[in-house]
Amino acid sequence: MTTIFHEFTLYHKDDKDDKDRYSLLCIECKKETPHSTVCSYNEEYQRISDMNTSDWSRKNQIIQCQNCKSVSFRTITTDSEIDYDIPYPKEVIKYYPDLITTPDPNQDLPYGIQEDYQEAQAIFFRSPRGAAALLRLAIQKLCKHLGEKGKNINDDIAALVKKGHLAQNQQAFDIIRIVGNNAVHPGELDLKNDPKTVNTLFQLTNLIAESMITHPKKVKQVNALYDKIIPFTEKERITNRDTNKTKHTNKKNVA
Numbered sequence: 427m428t429t430i431f432h433e434f435t436l437y438h439k440d441d442k443d444d445k446d447r448y449s450l451l452c453i454e455c456k457k458e459t460p461h462s463t464v465c466s467y468n469e470e471y472q473r474i475s476d477m478n479t480s481d482w483s484r485k486n487q488i489i490q491c492q493n494c495k496s497v498s499f500r501t502i503t504t505d506s507e508i509d510y511d512i513p514y515p516k517e518v519i520k521y522y523p524d525l526i527t528t529p530d531p532n533q534d535l536p537y538g539i540q541e542d543y544q545e546a547q548a549i550f551f552r553s554p555r556g557a558a559a560l561l562r563l564a565i566q567k568l569c570k571h572l573g574e575k576g577k578n579i580n581d582d583i584a585a586l587v588k589k590g591h592l593a594q595n596q597q598a599f600d601i602i603r604i605v606g607n608n609a610v611h612p613g614e615l616d617l618k619n620d621p622k623t624v625n626t627l628f629q630l631t632n633l634i635a636e637s638m639i640t641h642p643k644k645v646k647q648v649n650a651l652y653d654k655i656i657p658f659t660e661k662e663r664i665t666n667r668d669t670n671k672t673k674h675t676n677k678k679n680v681a
């Protein structure tokens with residue numbers, strides 16, 4: 427026997443008791459903002475047979491960001507027939523359009539690495555685990571770009587640390603490496619239900635790119651400009667100033 431139940435609810439915008447107010451990554455604001463449910467069409471049924479009983483439910487909702495007022499759609503589904511190994515009911519939430527809330531790749535990343543990054547962005551919402559694995563691959567390629575072998579990411583990071591090339595970026599490298607490993611091997615992190623952690627990996631990848639590629643490139647440009655426009659006599663004065671300053675500082679330190 428199957429019992430089907432349908433219900434349609436229209437939420438008033440001033441409804442103070444609206445339980446369906448929640449923090450969510452907004453497709454327009456590209457950050458976590460308060461959202462509310464505009465309306466919800468709810469369906470559920472219970473299937474009773476001689477052997478067992480199963481329950482299924484789905485909420486089809488129009489939702490609205492309370493920051494930018496953009497409207498989108500989501501479904502929330504529970505099904506007692508799946509995921510027996512976790513406490514029921516587990517909600518599976520899908521958004522339309524998919525949320526792409528990750529920052530764009532640093533444009534100084536080599537092209538092949540940007541491709542991996544963009545592929546990770548494209549699948550992030552549906553598969554945070556897949557995105558984490560791709561970002562780990564991107565970082566592995568970055569190690570190769572920085573002069574390492576590119577075969578074993580752990581060895582490459584160790585080599586870069588030894589050469590003093592990673593400075594404050596070592597932890598960012600290791601976070602991406604370890605979270606990415608958890609995506610492809612059984613690990614302690616449950617990335618399926620932790621898109622926020624994976625979202626952070628995109629930011630860390632750009633942080634590494636900014637620090638290890640963009641910043642040195644800009645410093646090089648400033649040096650070239652300095653060489654080009656500063657007259658020789660001024661350069662000499664600057665060198666003397668800094669040399670004297672160094673001597674003065676050394677004296678002070680001795681004293």
Ligand SMILES: [Zn+2]
Pocket residue numbers: 452453454455456459491492493494495496
């Ligand atoms: Zn918004």
